[in-house]
Amino acid sequence: MQTINNNRRSFLKGSALATASLALTQMPAFASGFSQKVTAISLDTCKKMSAVDMAFESQMVLASKQYLTDQINSINDWSIRNLVTDIYRQPTPMVLEQLDNDNRTAVWKELLAKNYSNSDLDHFLPNQPVKQADYHAFYSAPGSGYGSHHSYPGGLATHLAANVHITNGIVNTYQETYNYKVDRDIAVAAQLLHDLHKPLVFPWLKDHSCRKENTLADTGEHHVLSIAELIARNMPAELVVATACAHQAPMTLAHQQQIAKWLDAAAIINGIDPVRYGLLTKQQGQLRLNEIAQQEGFICHIGDHDYVLSVPAVQQTLPVLRKIAHEQYAIADDDHSAFNALRNRIYSLYSAMQIHAEFSNHGEDRIKAMMLAAVQP
Numbered sequence: 001m002q003t004i005n006n007n008r009r010s011f012l013k014g015s016a017l018a019t020a021s022l023a024l025t026q027m028p029a030f031a032s033g034f035s036q037k038v039t040a041i042s043l044d045t046c047k048k049m050s051a052v053d054m055a056f057e058s059q060m061v062l063a064s065k066q067y068l069t070d071q072i073n074s075i076n077d078w079s080i081r082n083l084v085t086d087i088y089r090q091p092t093p094m095v096l097e098q099l100d101n102d103n104r105t106a107v108w109k110e111l112l113a114k115n116y117s118n119s120d121l122d123h124f125l126p127n128q129p130v131k132q133a134d135y136h137a138f139y140s141a142p143g144s145g146y147g148s149h150h151s152y153p154g155g156l157a158t159h160l161a162a163n164v165h166i167t168n169g170i171v172n173t174y175q176e177t178y179n180y181k182v183d184r185d186i187a188v189a190a191q192l193l194h195d196l197h198k199p200l201v202f203p204w205l206k207d208h209s210c211r212k213e214n215t216l217a218d219t220g221e222h223h224v225l226s227i228a229e230l231i232a233r234n235m236p237a238e239l240v241v242a243t244a245c246a247h248q249a250p251m252t253l254a255h256q257q258q259i260a261k262w263l264d265a266a267a268i269i270n271g272i273d274p275v276r277y278g279l280l281t282k283q284q285g286q287l288r289l290n291e292i293a294q295q296e297g298f299i300c301h302i303g304d305h306d307y308v309l310s311v312p313a314v315q316q317t318l319p320v321l322r323k324i325a326h327e328q329y330a331i332a333d334d335d336h337s338a339f340n341a342l343r344n345r346i347y348s349l350y351s352a353m354q355i356h357a358e359f360s361n362h363g364e365d366r367i368k369a370m371m372l373a374a375v376q377p
Contacts, residue, residue, distance in 0.1 A: 035059065038349055038374050043329055046339045046375045051153035052132075052206040054141040054348045061154030061348065064161035065139055071164050072192065077185045083233055085191050089134045091199045095225065095232040095269060107269055116265045123214065125269075126200050126221070141199040146209050147318065149310035152347035156198050159306055160191070167191045167303035174299075182295050186242050190300040193239075194246035197225040199210050208340035209232040217265040218258070228266035237278035240266075241290065245297030246304045256289040259330060263289070270309050313356035314347075317367070320359055324368050329377045342375055349374050 026076040038057050041049075055061045072088065099107065108124050111117040117124045129137065143150025143159035150159040171184050201222040203212040216224040217269050223246070230240045250256045260280055264287055267274035274280040280287045321343050325331040331338045346355065350370060358366045 003266070035260065036350075038370075040373055040376050041345075042376050043331075043338070043342065046345050047338055049341065049345065051140040051208075052136045054152075054345050055154030055157070058154050058348045060159050060351060061139065062159040064154070065135075067161045068157060068164065068192070071168075071188060075185050075189055077189075080185060080189045080235070083235065084189060087193070087229075088138050090131070091138050092131065093128070093200050093225070093227045093229060096125065096200075096282075098232065099125075099269075101289065101335060102332060103271065107271070110268050111265060112270075114264070116261065116268070119214055124216075125225075126203075126211070129200055129203060137199045140204070142197070142202050142204075142210050143195070143310075145202065145213055145305070147315060149307045149314060150290075150352070151210070151314055152344050152352070153204070154348050156195060158351060159310070160195060161179050162306040162310075163303050164191050166306065167299060170299050172300055174295075182299060183238075186239055186294075186296040187299045187303075188361060189239055190242035190246065190296060191303050193230065194226060194300060194304060195222060196229060196241050197222045200225065207337040208344055209336070217261045219247050219262060224262050224265045224269070227262060228269040231266055231270045231272060231279075237290070238294065238296070240277075240279060242294070242297040242300050245301045247301070249301040250289055250297045257286075260287045260289045302306070310353055313352040316357045317352055317359055318343070320364055320367055321355075321371070324364070326369055328368060328372065342371075345375055346371055 039057075072081060072084045075084065104125070105121060108117065108121050109319060111124065117310060124208070131137075140153045140156050142152060143155035150156065167187055171187055175181050199214050201220070204210055212374040214221045223244075227240060227244050230243060241259075241263070244259050244266075247262070248255050248258050251261055263274055263279045267277065267279065274287065275282055281290050282288070322333075322339065325339050325342055326333065329338075329342065331342065355367060355370070357372065360363060
């Protein structure tokens with residue numbers, strides 16, 4: 001790489017920062033009505049920030065937190081409302097707390113026998129998390145794994161806020177278009193709860209990346225563990241099934257069998273009979289999804305489609321952020337910790353969605369301006 005003198009580097013930094021300020025004054029405010037406040041910090045400060053600090057400095061994340069709080073409070077069923085409130089405040093996995101060494105081994109053997117897991121005994125479930133201050137674990141969690149959707153501090157909150165927005169829209173659309181009502185409590189609660197154990201499976205690591213997720217019953221382990229948590233907390237079977245439908249609507253027999261596997265795996269982790277609980281039935285020796293798979297499950301599945309755009313938004317903008325990190329911040333390709341800290345702050349403040357839209361419409365210079373307005377080299 002060609003070396004440039006310090007004076008020229010300083011000039012380019014100053015010019016880029018001026019461009020950043022100009023670009024951001026011309027950018028429209030977020031459509032949701034909250035103002036986007038960005039305060040520049042140094043790269044050294046950025047590298048020292050925790051995931052909690054990054055999430056709670058983001059107006060986008062805080063607005064999502066407020067929206068989710070309002071939506072939780074709109075649930076009429078007090079038992080479900082209290083459950084969601086408790087989990088968002090402190091997502092401690094009761095489903096893991098009840099597993100001693102003997103139970104854990106028995107669960108592992110049964111999951112292995114049914115080909116629901118291919119992990120060894122020490123790694124088939126995440127470790128019990130360290131307790132954090134109220135709301136910190138949930139609202140600083142990523143929405144998915146490192147290279148997937150909303151993979152930044154606070155990404156889970158923005159992902160869920162978008163999904164609940166969509167779910168409310170579907171509920172209202174069906175009522176206004178077809179003149180009938182679905183159970184909004186179940187539909188919205190299922191959407192609020194379907195990713196409840198992402199703080200457990202995606203803890204932040206020292207290098208500002210997050211843990212790699214395992215699979216359970218042929219899906220991300222967070223899904224089965226979230227279903228299992230609802231069973232552990234004795235939630236109604238209708239809510240458990242609707243939540244299970246987030247990853248697949250029960251459209252065909254094959255789809256229903258897939259959902260039945262997730263419910264069965266969740267029941268095994270809890271040591272309960274899924275038929276007796278009311279989740280599944282047994283027909284000709286095989287477990288089948290119970291007839292309580294109502295429209296709320298379909299709505300939860302449709303509402304969980306924010307990932308269709310948000311996954312490409314991350315995958316298509318990460319190379320742009322890497323290029324700018326190398327050119328503007330002199331972050332070496334193998335300095336993963338520094339780059340992870342930078343990308344996390346940028347995505348937490350703006351979201352990968354906005355970065356993607358700005359890059360698509362205005363190109364790399366706009367992204368450079370946004371980054372330099374948030375983190376100075």
